[in-house]
């Protein structure tokens with residue numbers, strides 16, 4: 001009888017929207033310990049951008065787009081994990097020795113873990129090595145207080161990585177650490193700025209806090225995704241982001257994507273978490289050869305057409321019956337429901 005193949009270590013990377021999962025993943029993938037890793041990324045929007053922002057795996061990133069792993073995509077996750085095994089066993093892809101699954105920021109990790117551990121074949125071929133949660137040292141405690149899924153992500157972690165300590169005050173770091181000690185007392189805690197990769201990849205101790213005390217996971221958060229051939233000038237880009245930030249930040253949990261800029265071959269990366277937007281940076285190339293702008297916004301009570309309308313206005317491709325950018329900028333205080341600010 002053929003010998004059973006050794007189970008492949010599986011690391012689940014979780015954390016709320018913008019907590020620093022992709023940044024952490026890129027950091028991990030630069031480490032030799034993850035040189036032979038396969039990566040699966042769960043996108044929130046139909047037009048996903050997360051997998052395009054994973055920089056260090058040539059062809060090994062599989063994107064699971066179009067929904068949330070814990071609600072609608074469990075079947076897709078199973079199929080993806082089975083496909084990866086089949087391709088590996090047939091020699092169609094290199095024999096990856098580890099797998100990292102980055103869940104969407106809204107995913108409840110509990111059903112995802114159940115999917116893995118209860119599926120007879122997957123449970124035989126993969127071995128859950130640990131749950132790593134990224135926690136934003138600045139926004140994390142408030143997010144955890146407001147969003148049940150954020151609390152569950154930390155509570156389920158074997159290892160918590162505190163991100164953005166470079167932006168946080170000493171008090172904020174103390175508060176974030178205290179929160180981890182309360183929610184995940186058995187987890188290790190590291191600072192993203194001084195990462196010990198070997199410790200993060202260490203097998204979990206298998207001690208999970210009780211989940212009964214945690215509230216039910218997520219409600220009516222909407223994801224808006226868009227793609228556009230139109231390019232923005234740099235000036236229009238700045239105004240576009242400023243308008244999103246000033247008018248929509250309270251409802252906007254996350255904005256991210258790649259933007260086509262007039263006169264530049266390279267994509268500009270936009271990254272916003274609530275009202276904090278990162279300094280825009282260019283990637284060397286469009287990661288997948290598709291040179292369209294692609295944007296994903298995640299938030300509460302966002303109008304479904306908000307992003308495409310606003311983008312079209314700033315790109316100058318606005319429909320005739322809609323307020324255009326000039327009108328908007330001349331009178332930015334005329335906030336009208338249903339208008340660009342609605």
Ligand SMILES: Nc1nc2c(ncn2[C@@H]2O[C@H](COP(=O)(O)OP(=O)(O)OP(=O)(O)O)[C@@H](O)[C@H]2O)c(=O)[nH]1
Nearest residue numbers: 016017018019020021022023105163164192271278
């Ligand atoms: N200053 C600073 N910025 C960080 C740090 N970690 C992440 N960021 C920034 O925070 C933003 C969100 O980081 P991501 O790594 O994309 O977060 P994420 O959890 O993958 O986000 P989602 O996929 O939307 O859930 C980006 O602009 C990052 O550059 C950190 O330790 N310090």
